[in-house]
Amino acid sequence: AHELEWPEAGSLNLRGSLGSSSLNGRLRSERGWYLATGGLRLDDVTEVALSDLVHAPALAGGRFVRLPNGDYVEVEERIRRVLGALAAGTSGKKNAELRLHAGAIAELRELAGEQSGFSVDEGTTHWLERVEALASKSFEVPASLNAELRPYQLDGFLWLCRLSELGLGACLADDMGLGKTIQILALLLLRSSQGPAIVVAPTSVCANWAIELRRFAPELTAVEFTGDGRDVQLAQLKEAGNGKVLICSYALLQQDQATLAEVEWGTAVLDEAQFIKNAQSLRAQAAFRLSAKQRIAATGTPVENHVGDLWSIFQFINPGLLGDWSEFNRRFVKPIERDGSVAPEEVLRRTVKPYVLRRLKRDVLQELPPLTELRHEVQLSPDEALRYALLRRQIHDKLSTAHGKRNNKLEVLAEITRLRRFCCHPKLVFPDADTDSSKIQAFLELVEELRENQHRALVFSQFVDFLGLVREQLEERAISYEYLDGSTPQAQRQARVEAFQNGSASLFLISLKAGGFGLNLTAADYVIHLDPWWNPAVEAQATDRAHRIGQERPVTVYRLITKDTIEEKIIELHAKKQDLAKSLLDGGEQPTKLSVDELVTLIAGARP
16 A cells, blocks of 8 residues: 655655765764764755754655655665664654664664764774674683583574673574574573573473573572562572572462562563563563663564564663554554565564574474473462362372272372363363363464464374364364374374375364374474373373374474473373383283382372
């Protein structure tokens, strides 16, 4: 669409052309900002202030700019670039000085370039020289990192280090499964002497951060921010915070924002930073209040695709770089999303490019491991948690009675299965339950991210009726899928496999027993296990439907594990008893080598 403007009376008045020779500008540094002043001479007596031109209509992409008196001037390309650079990060107030953020690197270089028409002070020159020198500076990976960074991860670490050295924030936007956590942990180790760090993450991911910290960066102390002693934890961090990493949920960030804002953090990390994409949300406002020397946002969602959301993330990592919201909305959101304008999009991309690192799996394929396995924790809702606790207690009391049930392994396994089914959906145990399933909700959120990044996934569950509930939710959202369970006729089974391989759907739902072997599904590069099976070897066989000869892409496996439930106990068996498949299960489908007492211990909630 094109907007046409025609005067009500008289003709259009073209005052002439503005070129580099007519520009008289000054650029000076002041308290971390860069102030641009000056103007362009129209003739011997008339000069147009830079602020008037920057805020003038028709700036975006047009050769002609309307002056405050209604006249038009033609602006040559070089001057349009200068004005565009000024427009990218300055305040929307017409009478204010044109202030540029220190992170407006591309814009500052444009203004400081030869024949720009600007005189530049020593502070600005020194800053740009420092930026240039750091572009090639190397940093040593901390020796205490218990991992070897792959080449692209090393590049990401160096990129984070260089921005940290400049005091500028960063958005690590790598594709899912490329190891954003390990790159950030390496940086946290390097910056451990700069004061305490805070990692804010969704509740379901917080435990993962604690696990990864202890595994890959044991030199750092993980402080899980939860419970009634939170004020004491913060007080201790203020006194001796070096080397400590506070792991905080978004919910508690919002709830305790006043006290968290009082701490001077050495590094602040927002994981799954799309959680603050709505700048007006209380969650985002709480994140903006954090005081930190260095700010990192990590998200697998390409922030460039959502112009309005981009402002919120940048308001966290580099406050002020993109100006205030109203002006950003006028200059970028509306022209790009409503009008499809190219010029504002190019200006915005140039501004944010230094601070967004985005690598896709296909871009770093040669450097990826053949298989990446991730644990995705699910937090029960308060209602589900209460129901689960009552069910667990009821089962435990039942098996503890003197009626011999405790010595009946099949009875014990049946009761454990009830707990496992509840973790998937309360309706699988209580058909009349009106409670939603947290696990299905977590799965749907994961599916949306996979689809946005154009990935395809195999989805396994051992419970066919649970897959039925999942199917209902997918159909409500018009998400395409193929389906396979033990009742699928052989002919249809192969037809559905071929359809998926040929691109018919983004998901393939498969019951574990029916699809754990005999299938070639290399069109998928993700595998999602909705519930943990006793035997990790059976899960591995299912994973191998995608991770097999003919697969040209790395495969990422997600296991959805419900926190503080029997599912965690099963996973602990996987981790602590490495010979589970061989010595305990012998490849079978039930944990026949576990004693009744061990099984009941799982129900009781104690460690096996």
